[in-house]
Amino acid sequence: MISTAATVSDPIGFHLRAAGRIVKLAKTFDAEVTVRFQGRVANAKSIMGLASLAADCGSVVELEIEGPDDAAAAAALVRLIGVDLAHPEVPEG
Amino acid sequence: MKILRGIPASPGTALARVHHVARELPVVVRTVLPAPDLDREVERLHAALADARTQIQVLVARLSADLGPEGAAILESHLLILEDVLIVDRAVAIVRAQSCNAEAAFHDAVAEVASRLLETQDDYLRERVQDLRDVEDRVLRVLMGLGAGRLAGPAAPSVVAADDLAPSDTAAIGARNVLAFALGDGSRTSHVAILARSLGIPAVVGLGAGVAELLDGELVAVDGDRGEVVLQPDSETVARFRQLSQQQLTVDAKLAHLRDLPAVTPDGRRLGMLVNIEMPVEVEKALACGAEGIGLLRTEYIYFQHQTIPSEAQQLGIYTGIMREMAGRPIVFRTLDVGGDKVQRYLGARKESNPFLGWRGIRFLLANRPLLKAQLRAIYRAAAEGPAQLMFPMITGLEELREARDICRECVAELAAEGLPHDPALEVGIMIETPAAALVADLLAAECDFFSFGTNDLIQYTLAMDRLNSRVAYLYQPVHPAVLRLMRDAVAAAHAAGIRVGICGEMASETRHAEILLGLGLDEVSVHAAQLPKIKQVVRWTTVAEAEGLLADLMTRRTAVDAERLLTDYLTEKKRRRAEAAGVEVPDGA
Numbered sequence: 001m002i003s004t005a006a007t008v009s010d011p012i013g014f015h016l017r018a019a020g021r022i023v024k025l026a027k028t029f030d031a032e033v034t035v036r037f038q039g040r041v042a043n044a045k046s047i048m049g050l051a052s053l054a055a056d057c058g059s060v061v062e063l064e065i066e067g068p069d070d071a072a073a074a075a076a077l078v079r080l081i082g083v084d085l086a087h088p089e090v091p092e093g
Numbered sequence: 094m095k096i097l098r099g100i101p102a103s104p105g106t107a108l109a110r111v112h113h114v115a116r117e118l119p120v121v122v123r124t125v126l127p128a129p130d131l132d133r134e135v136e137r138l139h140a141a142l143a144d145a146r147t148q149i150q151v152l153v154a155r156l157s158a159d160l161g162p163e164g165a166a167i168l169e170s171h172l173l174i175l176e177d178v179l180i181v182d183r184a185v186a187i188v189r190a191q192s193c194n195a196e197a198a199f200h201d202a203v204a205e206v207a208s209r210l211l212e213t214q215d216d217y218l219r220e221r222v223q224d225l226r227d228v229e230d231r232v233l234r235v236l237m238g239l240g241a242g243r244l245a246g247p248a249a250p251s252v253v254a255a256d257d258l259a260p261s262d263t264a265a266i267g268a269r270n271v272l273a274f275a276l277g278d279g280s281r282t283s284h285v286a287i288l289a290r291s292l293g294i295p296a297v298v299g300l301g302a303g304v305a306e307l308l309d310g311e312l313v314a315v316d317g318d319r320g321e322v323v324l325q326p327d328s329e330t331v332a333r334f335r336q337l338s339q340q341q342l343t344v345d346a347k348l349a350h351l352r353d354l355p356a357v358t359p360d361g362r363r364l365g366m367l368v369n370i371e372m373p374v375e376v377e378k379a380l381a382c383g384a385e386g387i388g389l390l391r392t393e394y395i396y397f398q399h400q401t402i403p404s405e406a407q408q409l410g411i412y413t414g415i416m417r418e419m420a421g422r423p424i425v426f427r428t429l430d431v432g433g434d435k436v437q438r439y440l441g442a443r444k445e446s447n448p449f450l451g452w453r454g455i456r457f458l459l460a461n462r463p464l465l466k467a468q469l470r471a472i473y474r475a476a477a478e479g480p481a482q483l484m485f486p487m488i489t490g491l492e493e494l495r496e497a498r499d500i501c502r503e504c505v506a507e508l509a510a511e512g513l514p515h516d517p518a519l520e521v522g523i524m525i526e527t528p529a530a531a532l533v534a535d536l537l538a539a540e541c542d543f544f545s546f547g548t549n550d551l552i553q554y555t556l557a558m559d560r561l562n563s564r565v566a567y568l569y570q571p572v573h574p575a576v577l578r579l580m581r582d583a584v585a586a587a588h589a590a591g592i593r594v595g596i597c598g599e600m601a602s603e604t605r606h607a608e609i610l611l612g613l614g615l616d617e618v619s620v621h622a623a624q625l626p627k628i629k630q631v632v633r634w635t636t637v638a639e640a641e642g643l644l645a646d647l648m649t650r651r652t653a654v655d656a657e658r659l660l661t662d663y664l665t666e667k668k669r670r671r672a673e674a675a676g677v678e679v680p681d682g683a
Contacts, residue, residue, distance in 0.1 A: 011402065011461055011463050011464055012402065015217065016170045016173070016221065016224075017170070017402075020169075020170065020173045023173065023177075042179075043178055043179060045178050046177050046178045046179035046180075047170070047173045047174060047177050047179075048174060048177050048179050048180065048206045048209075048210070048221075048225070049177070049178075049179040049206075051210070051218060051221065052206070052209045052210050052212075052213055052218060054213040054214075054215040054218055086463055087463075
């Protein structure tokens with residue numbers, strides 16, 4: 001299991017679309033990802049779970065990743081939450 | 094006869110029968126199933142989720158057709174909710190653990206998530222419960238085989254009445270045969286209100302429980318200007334509303350010939366005639382009314398509609414779409430103007446004790462650089478396709494203007510470095526909507542390319558009256574000496590600096606004040622599309638000398654009430670004389 005943390009870079013925090021991006025990424029990994037913030041816990045593969053963490057921009061969320069591809073998942077999620085959320089999503093295709 | 098009072102959300106009147114859209118939540122009946130049936134029950138749930146998904150995708154397609162691709166974004170989160178493990182896995186677990194039916198399990202799973210959201214104390218998240226319920230309702234209906242037919246649009250021209258309409262409901266109802274909306278919930282900035290204004294459908298919202306009295310098939314009169322719905326209207330009221338709609342048709346027909354004529358006074362002064370626009374779908378109507386350009390493109394809708402920050406690419410798509418439709422006519426893009434009565438919680442703006450004096454307009458933008466830069470970059474890039482201008486809201490002094498222009502330069506440098514087409518020479522103007530800006534107009538004029546008066550706020554701030562507080566509403570006095578003096582001096586400062594000055598506030602759309610604007614020496618006006626021909630008619634009837642004379646007279650009055658009285662007498666006399674000269678028949682221009 002990997003424990004790590006990331007600072008929410010999205011200027012408005014975990015709103016629905018930001019949460020949606022995290023869910024989409026988390027679902028590409030087999031690992032289970034748990035996100036903790038201020039005593040609340042959410043599965044990173046659940047949009048409503050993430051949104052209900054109510055994590056604002058700049059808040060630090062803790063990540064626990066467990067599974068065969070946990071290292072890759074940890075790296076990708078930390079990058080998304082800490083860096084890429086600050087920028088608009090690049091449309092697919 | 095009974096009159097229900099609500100909030101006027103979209104102007105106009107309608108007299109028609111009620112099409113009541115009842116939002117009856119499906120009643121969940123809990124049943125206990127034998128263990129061997131549970132696998133099938135889980136399958137039934139997954140099948141229902143798939144059906145609901147298809148339904149939403151159909152709605153997305155319909156909304157896209159009605160409002161453009163950005164219009165559908167509001168439903169995108171519903172698709173994600175449908176596949177949320179927190180809800181779906183939990184519902185499956187409940188079916189197995191409690192041996193219950195899919196309906197009860199799904200209902201319980203949604204309720205758990207909803208209570209989690211309600212616990213957060215975050216207004217944006219609490220409002221998302223509405224999205225959850227919308228999705229729940231859809232899935233339960235599929236499970237129960239109820240169909241979604243309840244929200245079909247009216248078959249005959251009707252007043253659509255409902256407690257509230259979820260975004261997907263509005264999409265299902267559409268605009269066909271809808272003569273007016275009468276809603277129990279909502280505010281001027283709710284989804285339906287915005288849609289109604291943009292489509293020119295009268296709407297009254299916030300009617301409260303009274304909306305239950307609007308029975309299917311009953312004749313009602315809706316007054317979207319006053320925010321009233323008349324139940325069981327007496328014959329006099331019916332006649333009055335019939336006459337209103339008839340008058341509207343007659344006036345429209347008489348004013349139609351003005352469409353391609355310029356707004357030129359008899360003594361040769363030309364006034365630019367522009368329109369205020371909130372949504373891309375309004376462009377068609379604006380052009381039909383003879384708009385020479387867009388004097389105020391509000392961009393709040395684009396953010397509101399997405400419920401999140403639209404990307405630079407999304408904005409660019411929307412902006413260039415509008416530019417193409419406007420075919421070379423100029424467009425003034427106002428950067429996002431949130432705060433005040435337009436609090437968008439998802440943008441991080443919180444409820445404030447004094448929102449009109451709070452974190453809004455340019456203050457919000459400068460504190461949210463990534464958001465501002467994405468919008469500026471999109472506007473600069475759109476400007477490569479045609480004449481565009483940029484306007485900043487709520488400026489109070491040079492610091493804000495300078496900081497904003499520095500960010501503009503930063504964006505231009507980036508775009509140049511990235512080799513993306515853009516217009517580096519885009520004109521940058523400001524709203525004059527605070528007394529401070531009007532008082533230092535000479536300083537501001539030296540460092541920007543144009544002014545546009547935002548009179549709603551200018552009047553509110555000058556006369557220290559909260560325009561949402563009905564007890565001080567009487568202080569909305571456009572001809573108050575303080576307001577007229579501020580406007581006169583700001584116009585003089587603009588012209589001394591050689592920049593143009595226009596107006597995009599409500600005052601511009603009121604025919605009553607058209608001559609004053611001419612007298613003030615404004616170069617252009619930006620109005621609601623429907624008002625454009627009427628304002629143009631006034632301009633074509635009035636010499637500059639007459640208008641300046643009226644303004645001079647008004648400015649000798651010591652009180653707003655005296656000035657209003659003078660204006661009323663002047664307009665009445667003028668109308669009488671014109672009627673005499675024309676032999677009675679006169680379009681209702683004044």
